[in-house]
Amino acid sequence: MGSERLRQFAGERYLNLESYRRSGVAVRTPMWFVEEDGKLYVRTPRTAGKVRRIRNNPEVGVAPCDWGGGVRGDWVRAEARLVEDEKEAYEINERVRQKYGLLKRVMDLMNLLRGNRGNMVTIELRLRSESEPGQGILH
Numbered sequence: 001m002g003s004e005r006l007r008q009f010a011g012e013r014y015l016n017l018e019s020y021r022r023s024g025v026a027v028r029t030p031m032w033f034v035e036e037d038g039k040l041y042v043r044t045p046r047t048a049g050k051v052r053r054i055r056n057n058p059e060v061g062v063a064p065c066d067w068g069g070g071v072r073g074d075w076v077r078a079e080a081r082l083v084e085d086e087k088e089a090y091e092i093n094e095r096v097r098q099k100y101g102l103l104k105r106v107m108d109l110m111n112l113l114r115g116n117r118g119n120m121v122t123i124e125l126r127l128r129s130e131s132e133p134g135q136g137i138l139h
Contacts, residue, residue, distance in 0.1 A: 005127050008073040009035060009064050013100075016069050017042060017125075018061035019053040019080070026061070027053065030069040032104075033125075034095040040078070040125040041092045045111070051121055054080045062125055076127050083122040092122045 015033045018026050029050055031042045044050060058080045064073040083089045097104045
């Protein structure tokens with residue numbers, strides 16, 4: 001994967017995650033993220049629609065964006081993987097906590113009040129190079 005594809009996410013606070021319904025219709029979601037060892041990671045409730053879509057089709061698109069989802073860079077194909085290892089998920093959650101500080105703590109409290117605490121899933125996003133096969137994104 002070219003480092004320029006990853007570099008566009010440096011200093012950004014949000015990425016737009018594009019996952020696909022079984023019908024092929026794209027669904028975009030702006031999300032917090034962190035980068036670790038050349039991969040991007042996001043966290044979301046286990047019951048979120050994007051988790052179901054990724055289980056059905058791990059091919060996704062990602063692009064840096066603003067808080068409302070307005071794209072601020074190039075779309076990149078990626079392969080999504082649900083992180084099952086608890087230690088790895090915990091470490092990523094700590095990185096998210098460091099990056100987003102008080103906002104993350106407020107979100108954790110809201111998730112606790114909604115009953116989502118402990119029901120979060122971490123998603124790893126491995127950016128693909130242009131030469132790797134995949135579903136192709138037309139933007």
